[in-house]
Amino acid sequence: MTDASAVASPPLRLDRVTRRFRLRRGAQTTALDAFSLDMAAGAFVAILGPSGCGKSTVLRLVAGLETPDEGTVSIGQDTPATLARAHRLGVAFQDHALLPWATIAANVALPYRVAGRAVDHHRISELLALVGLKGFEHARPRQLSGGMRQRAAIARALVLRPDVLLLDEPFGALDFITRQQMNIELQDIWLRQRTTTLLVTHDVPEALFLADRVVVMSGRPGRIIHDLTVPFSRPRTPPLLRSHDFHHLVDDLTEMLAQAHHGVDVPSTGASRTAGA
Amino acid sequence: MTGPVRRAMPRVLGFAVIVTLWQIAAEYGADARSLPAPSAILAMLASVNHRSLFGRAMAATLSSMLPGYGLGAALGIGSAVLVLFLPRLHRPFDRMAAFLYALPSVATAPILILTFGREATPVALAANSTFFVIHVSLCKAFGTAPRAWGDLMSVMGSGRIRRLVSVDLPAALPALVNGLRVAVPAALLSTLVGEWFGLPRGIGVLVINAMQNAQITLLWSAVTLSVAVSLTLYGGWTLVLRGISERYR
């Protein structure tokens, strides 16, 4: 899978974006309030934050599925909608959104059909092997575990080598070991393609292992309360997860998340996972 | 194998009990001129004299019903897709479909005869009743498809037609098949009613003639035959539905 796709990934920018949602009987909730995020071309940024703080909303804005009430979202010179129409966006949603009547191979081939391009079956089997789904080409989503479905959705997001990759808690349903393998694969793919990637996760070690920058959001309305440049060199390998520096940063970010929760107990996933690694 | 058999048992038994009671009532109790025995009906349906009569009548009825059923289904799919593309048409179209469906066919048939002619009237009535069922089933199916699939298509940069072909129609397939199944009895009944207005042959014609000539066994045989055909088509769609729903879970 040598990628000579020389198309440089674009930078990504959310500029003072406010997004409100109308609730019943005229009530309104502000999901994001003047949210700004600047991502360099080819950057990998992870967003951490308490649930309901607007992480998915950020991703949906960048995917063109929501429009800002105030502020702008731009990807290079383009709007998200322009990028989507050019089939240059890869998105893996929080719920995999696989089509139940289509086989796994057909689901992963869908972006080709939508783009009106010839289906590259070789690329599809390569990607399915990469995400550990070799032999499941003809299975239907129902026959797969939750984690396998998520991996199929990631393969679908990657298949056209998008310029911008958006991942919304894509490894949520995976067990620890598979998750670690997926993280390593994802890093490999990213190192080869340098796709501008925005990852939403609730797993602190995952964010630190994958991203150049980790952004921590406050509770709703979501604002950035911390922006960390991850100091580890690449390629990162599993021993990093056991290093003192890594543990230290995990603790810092976990503490930060706890504050974002406003004193609400934080599930100790971050700390315990790192200890177990 | 015992599973399906065991599950079918109560239904088979219930049916057998009813037929037996009917047979007893016809032989010992009721007036034979109003209630022929099931054995007499079966004997008539199987008899060499009547077989070709019933065969020709049913062939004529099906040659009106099936085109009407097909046309109604096509129009129902077309209007549901139109409403999907232009949501503003949803309400007016729903009302129109319900209005057409609610019209009593006995009253509309004379108008249809004047507009389309006698031959086309059963076809038009069958088409009308099928149209309504298909339109409503598909509109509902389009409206209840998970939003995530639409989101997925739009981030992939899908056009509306591609989305229709890749998501909306396949997602609505079980609803379509179910609609086709539900529409069978109504389409057949509408065809029979349409045949009363001066068609040369058909099960509807047979029913009317038998009634006017007090040929009660013939009447019951014709009705039994049309119920059997209706149930067979219905059962066929049930099998199709069962076959595809495996893929939709």
Ligand SMILES: Nc1ncnc2c1ncn2[C@@H]1O[C@H](COP(=O)(O)OP(=O)(O)O)[C@@H](O)[C@H]1O
């Ligand atoms: N379509 C919507 N309608 C109403 N409220 C919404 C909608 N989408 C998101 N919200 C609200 O916006 C807030 C942020 O949601 P979301 O971005 O999904 O959070 P996260 O992904 O961080 O858990 C939540 O309070 C959620 O209830």
Ligand SMILES: [Mg+2]
């Ligand atoms: Mg979310």
